Amino acid sequence: MDYISNTPAERNKMLKEIGLEAVEDLFKMIPKEVKADEQLNIESGISELELMRKAQLTAKKNKSIDQQISFLGAGAYDHYVPGIIDALISRSEFYTAYTPYQAELSQGTLEAIYEYQSMICDLTGMGITNASMLDGASAAAEAVAMGARISRRSKVLLPDTINPAYREVIKTYGAGAELEFINLNSEQEIIDPSLIEKEIDASTGVVVLQYPNFYGSIEKMEEISKIINEDKKVVFVIIANPILLGLLKPPAEFGADIVVGEAQSLGNGLNYGGPNLGFMACKDDRKMLRQLPGRIVGKTKDVEGKEGFVLTLQTREQHIRREKATSNICTNEALNALMATIYLSTMGNTGLREVGEQCYHKSHYLAEKIDQLPGYEVANKDNFIHEFILKVKNKKSSEVLKKLIQQDILLGFDLKRIGQEGILVCVTEKRTKAELDKLIEKLEVL
Amino acid sequence: MEEKLIKDYSSPGRKGYSLPPLEVEESEFNSELSDYLREDVQLPEVSEVDVIRHYTALSEMNYGVDSGIYPLGSCTMKYNPKRNERVARIAALSNLHPYQPEAQLQGSLEILYQLKLDLAEISAMDEITLQPASGAHGEFTSLMIVKKYFEDKEEKRTKVIVPDSAHGTNPASATMAGFEVMEIASNERGMVDLEALAEALDQDTAALMLTNPNTLGIFEEDILKITEMVHEVGALVYYDGANMNAIMGYAKPGLMNFDLMHFNLHKTFSTPHGGGGPGSGPVGVKDFLAPYLPKPVLKKDEKKYYWDQKRPKSIGKVHSFYGNYGIMLRAWAYIKTVGGAGLKKTTENAVLNANYLKSRLKDDFELPYAEDSLHEFVLSGSRQKAEGASTLHIAKRLLDYDQYAPTIYFPLVVKEAMMIEPTETENIETLDHFVETLLTISREIKEDPELVKNAPHSTTVRKLDETEAARNPNLHW
Numbered sequence: 001m002d003y004i005s006n007t008p009a010e011r012n013k014m015l016k017e018i019g020l021e022a023v024e025d026l027f028k029m030i031p032k033e034v035k036a037d038e039q040l041n042i043e044s045g046i047s048e049l050e051l052m053r054k055a056q057l058t059a060k061k062n063k064s065i066d067q068q069i070s071f072l073g074a075g076a077y078d079h080y081v082p083g084i085i086d087a088l089i090s091r092s093e094f095y096t097a098y099t100p101y102q103a104e105l106s107q108g109t110l111e112a113i114y115e116y117q118s119m120i121c122d123l124t125g126m127g128i129t130n131a132s133m134l135d136g137a138s139a140a141a142e143a144v145a146m147g148a149r150i151s152r153r154s155k156v157l158l159p160d161t162i163n164p165a166y167r168e169v170i171k172t173y174g175a176g177a178e179l180e181f182i183n184l185n186s187e188q189e190i191i192d193p194s195l196i197e198k199e200i201d202a203s204t205g206v207v208v209l210q211y212p213n214f215y216g217s218i219e220k221m222e223e224i225s226k227i228i229n230e231d232k233k234v235v236f237v238i239i240a241n242p243i244l245l246g247l248l249k250p251p252a253e254f255g256a257d258i259v260v261g262e263a264q265s266l267g268n269g270l271n272y273g274g275p276n277l278g279f280m281a282c283k284d285d286r287k288m289l290r291q292l293p294g295r296i297v298g299k300t301k302d303v304e305g306k307e308g309f310v311l312t313l314q315t316r317e318q319h320i321r322r323e324k325a326t327s328n329i330c331t332n333e334a335l336n337a338l339m340a341t342i343y344l345s346t347m348g349n350t351g352l353r354e355v356g357e358q359c360y361h362k363s364h365y366l367a368e369k370i371d372q373l374p375g376y377e378v379a380n381k382d383n384f385i386h387e388f389i390l391k392v393k394n395k396k397s398s399e400v401l402k403k404l405i406q407q408d409i410l411l412g413f414d415l416k417r418i419g420q421e422g423i424l425v426c427v428t429e430k431r432t433k434a435e436l437d438k439l440i441e442k443l444e445v446l
Numbered sequence: 447m448e449e450k451l452i453k454d455y456s457s458p459g460r461k462g463y464s465l466p467p468l469e470v471e472e473s474e475f476n477s478e479l480s481d482y483l484r485e486d487v488q489l490p491e492v493s494e495v496d497v498i499r500h501y502t503a504l505s506e507m508n509y510g511v512d513s514g515i516y517p518l519g520s521c522t523m524k525y526n527p528k529r530n531e532r533v534a535r536i537a538a539l540s541n542l543h544p545y546q547p548e549a550q551l552q553g554s555l556e557i558l559y560q561l562k563l564d565l566a567e568i569s570a571m572d573e574i575t576l577q578p579a580s581g582a583h584g585e586f587t588s589l590m591i592v593k594k595y596f597e598d599k600e601e602k603r604t605k606v607i608v609p610d611s612a613h614g615t616n617p618a619s620a621t622m623a624g625f626e627v628m629e630i631a632s633n634e635r636g637m638v639d640l641e642a643l644a645e646a647l648d649q650d651t652a653a654l655m656l657t658n659p660n661t662l663g664i665f666e667e668d669i670l671k672i673t674e675m676v677h678e679v680g681a682l683v684y685y686d687g688a689n690m691n692a693i694m695g696y697a698k699p700g701l702m703n704f705d706l707m708h709f710n711l712h713k714t715f716s717t718p719h720g721g722g723g724p725g726s727g728p729v730g731v732k733d734f735l736a737p738y739l740p741k742p743v744l745k746k747d748e749k750k751y752y753w754d755q756k757r758p759k760s761i762g763k764v765h766s767f768y769g770n771y772g773i774m775l776r777a778w779a780y781i782k783t784v785g786g787a788g789l790k791k792t793t794e795n796a797v798l799n800a801n802y803l804k805s806r807l808k809d810d811f812e813l814p815y816a817e818d819s820l821h822e823f824v825l826s827g828s829r830q831k832a833e834g835a836s837t838l839h840i841a842k843r844l845l846d847y848d849q850y851a852p853t854i855y856f857p858l859v860v861k862e863a864m865m866i867e868p869t870e871t872e873n874i875e876t877l878d879h880f881v882e883t884l885l886t887i888s889r890e891i892k893e894d895p896e897l898v899k900n901a902p903h904s905t906t907v908r909k910l911d912e913t914e915a916a917r918n919p920n921l922h923w
Contacts, residue, residue: 005873045785061553096510108508273544273767275724335720
């Protein structure tokens with residue numbers, strides 16, 4: 001099946017209009033040395049029935065998370081996704097559209113992005129939000145690069161309580177911008193503010209914190225904010241989990257200059273880690289705005305005075321500014337942003353708060369029970385929101401993880417992957433009390 | 447505004463969600479944590495029906511490939527097969543956490559591995575990473591590979607050469623990777639000027655970035671000479687895969703002696719563009735660059751597929767996880783459906799459709815480059831501008847006829863440019879209708895230029911004031 005409508009007769013008619021005999025003549029300018037002589041070594045095409053059978057059979061070699069009880073988080077979260085999201089984004093006027101270059105025929109996409117920008121501003125407390133970034137990690141990396149441009153300084157303080165994958169991506173981008181990274185090592189689940197105080201100096205351009213951090217804990221935000229604010233030039237980047245911002249104070253209250261993060265948790269499924277949804281917000285400040293990467297939608301009026309929406313402030317972008325652009329970003333995650341917008345509209349104030357509270361109460365119920373079991377300890381039990389560090393005594397974490405997998409439980413992210421002890425356990429509103437009790441019971445008898 | 451904002455549907459206390467009861471006892475927030483609780487948020491309070499009606503109304507103010515022709519040059523807006531959407535929604539393929547054990551993911555890894563092999567076959571590259579989430583992300587990844595390669599060889603090379611017809615992402619990606627950008631002019635035939643290239647190339651040159659066919663739709667017939675010249679000074683040649691739909695099955699970047707490249711799964715391989723994204727921008731490299739690919743790299747041994755994390759020379763990661771997996775599933779379904787011979791037929795029809803449009807339009811619009819072109823071509827609206835309406839006006843007038851406009855004012859080497867790419871999935875009636883509409887507009891400009899200059903007339907909003915939007919930004923409610 002090749003999706004070509006034109007028949008051989010129609011193709012011949014077209015060739016005649018062009019003045020050619022055969023379709024191969026269209027390619028005669030390609031030198032024979034670079035031509036592929038033989039047919040592509042890819043099997044012949046198949047029908048929809050065969051495709052679906054092949055896909056279903058291959059899928060059987062997987063075990064999805066709905067076939068087991070999952071406590072995996074660590075940057076990708078299994079939250080409830082309302083059914084109306086898929087129904088609405090399956091409208092092909094949305095999902096088969098391009099970037100809204102012709103605003104007058106793209107008001108649906110543009111208005112939805114404007115709503116998205118408004119809701120992210122509300123959650124983060126920031127004044128400006130762009131139309132989306134590729135994912136949380138690249139958004140963080142671009143925020144660091146933006147901070148270095150604004151401060152005109154190249155030293156970046158990077159605590160190890162930030163998601164390790166984000167730190168890696170930040171450093172990859174930083175190698176391009178030739179930034180200098182200072183790793184701050186925590187003794188416990190949060191960073192000691194005095195480490196920041198000690199390292200911050202006149203060459204420091206950016207300080208990054210995660211809220212809540214990789215371990216689910218809340219850093220000493222007020223104290224660190226005061227330290228950073230002593231030098232007005234330093235750009236403070238906060239990586240936040242937006243689904244918890246229905247419950248937690250907005251990062252703007254801690255003096256953030258740029259707030260970024262992963263909004264997959266807002267109505268986007270897991271999809272093995274992509275497509276995800278990076279978001280990026282900054283202070284309402286012209287200097288900041290000029291340095292912001294990505295597309296931005298603005299409200300304006302048409303010739304008759306009717307309100308409408310356009311892509312705006314495009315002179316920051318690559319298609320206009322080329323090598324002087326604030327970023328190379330072109331394609332973003334517009335459909336995922338639409339999903340987040342529908343999610344936030346559906347949940348509303350009370351729903352988003354209830355999700356945050358359920359995560360909190362359920363994870364604390366679980367942590368408290370596990371902490372009471374002999375041989376287990378919750379390392380950050382006094383300071384976490386919906387993810388905690390579980391330490392296993394007298395046994396190897398890997399063995400505990402393995403044994404539970406055999407009983408259809410994914411206990412969490414093995415911190416061994418990043419050279420540390422323990423397991424990062426996450427509880428979302430989707431987990432039931434029965435599932436939590438089952439885990440507790442299994443751990444007890446292991 | 448034809449449809450009010452979702453917040454304007456808000457009514458205090460209205461609810462659009464339901465969650466199961468909490469079941470467990472509430473835990474106190476200790477004194478430290480309770481300091482971090484917020485008062486409230488200002489999200490809309492609406493019902494499920496409100497949400498459905500609002501976003502349905504918004505969708506009705508939009509235009510997708512399913513609505514009609516979308517002739518954006520270099521964007522390859524082909525039909526997005528629905529069966530690909532079905533595949534991407536199979537629960538056991540999509541409801542997967544990125545940190546699940548690999549043993550639970552062998553089906554998905556097999557699909558990704560097949561996609562890798564097929565992309566390598568199509569491009570004549572040796573190793574593929576699927577991690578970059580967009581074309582520009584693939585460009586940046588590639589340039590970081592170039593950078594790391596020369597660092598490894600202890601060569602200091604600071605310059606990347608880009609033709610003046612290149613996509614804006616090329617120079618922007620080079621800057622992000624820390625290179626200086628040198629732009630070279632095209633010759634009178636719309637191709638790389640070999641003399642200008644020779645002059646630009648030196649020991650500081652790290653790479654040449656090239657799209658072939660270029661943004662004028664013209665195949666660089668001296669491509670082997672070009673790649674040879676770049677290699678002679680020890681630099682690398684990078685292929686921008688945006689225009690792969692012109693050569694798939696006919697020619698391969700690897701055979702043109704490109705060293706590395708990116709693909710756009712959301713262009714060539716039919717995955718939907720979602721109103722701006724998500725896309726996917728895999729990168730292919732020749733063997734000698736494989737050690738520098740972002741980690742992890744997907745591998746296979748006798749027993750299983752696995753992610754190879756031990757990559758000491760890797761540039762590092764560019765994405766939180768493995769890239770836009772959901773898009774890869776769709777591209778895999780597309781390649782399996784169309785098959786090897788079908789991909790070649792796709793290319794033939796894409797090129798045939800473009801040349802048919804060009805042939806039918808070239809007498810009424812100026813054709814700045816007479817050279818044979820492949821899947822897209824560039825017209826100039828300068829004749830019409832002299833008669834009273836510019837390319838922008840023509841584009842807006844097309845919207846009145848329920849058709850999307852071509853890419854306009856790009857490439858920069860053509861004045862009043864209209865860059866047209868119909869793709870292979872349009873039938874002859876649609877192409878004829880598009881031609882007739884453009885001819886009608888051209889006639890309207892002669893008879894009543896004001897009608898065209900004031901377009902669009904029939905869209906939900908009329909021409910929007912972009913200057914005002916930039917001068918007084920209103921970016922949220």
